[in-house]
Amino acid sequence: MGYESSPSYDDGAYDGLVVHCSDGRFSRQFNDFVVNHLGILRCDRVVVPGGPGALTLERESEPEGMRVIDDVSMLCTVHEVDRVVLIQHDLCAYYLNCRGATEASLRGMQLEDMAYAVEIVRAATGIERVEGYIARLVGRVVVFDEVGGA
Numbered sequence: 651m652g653y654e655s656s657p658s659y660d661d662g663a664y665d666g667l668v669v670h671c672s673d674g675r676f677s678r679q680f681n682d683f684v685v686n687h688l689g690i691l692r693c694d695r696v697v698v699p700g701g702p703g704a705l706t707l708e709r710e711s712e713p714e715g716m717r718v719i720d721d722v723s724m725l726c727t728v729h730e731v732d733r734v735v736l737i738q739h740d741l742c743a744y745y746l747n748c749r750g751a752t753e754a755s756l757r758g759m760q761l762e763d764m765a766y767a768v769e770i771v772r773a774a775t776g777i778e779r780v781e782g783y784i785a786r787l788v789g790r791v792v793v794f795d796e797v798g799g800a
């Protein structure tokens with residue numbers, strides 16, 4: 651006997667698509683924010699290290715169809731999504747280890763990437779409702795602030 655999940659299969663319309671980092675320290679808070687604050691229950695998620703930051707890289711070495719923006723664009727089309735949410739977060743290892751950020755420069759890089767990622771998503775999908783948020787730590791509490799988009 652396998653494990654039976656209590657929520658039943660839900661084939662209603664999609665409420666949106668969310669792009670956030672894979673960092674497990676923030677995964678429950680991302681879910682709480684998306685479901686309970688934004689009201690996006692049936693959501694597609696693109697979970698990658700760096701979240702929206704991964705949308706901004708030029709990956710010319712990647713074959714067409716293998717970039718993160720291609721995944722976002724495909725899902726928005728196939729699932730008729732009309733709202734996209736991008737979330738960055740404090741202490742992001744992707745920026746600190748892979749993008750050369752320091753604790754001092756991290757927020758500035760994330761804000762710059764967010765503005766660019768919003769443009770990239772709009773251009774690739776034609777969706778106007780693209781929202782940006784940053785999850786910041788206040789002690790051990792995670793607080794979400796809107797930082798860009800519509």
Ligand SMILES: [Zn+2]
Pocket residue numbers: 671672673699700701739741742743744
């Ligand atoms: Zn991260």
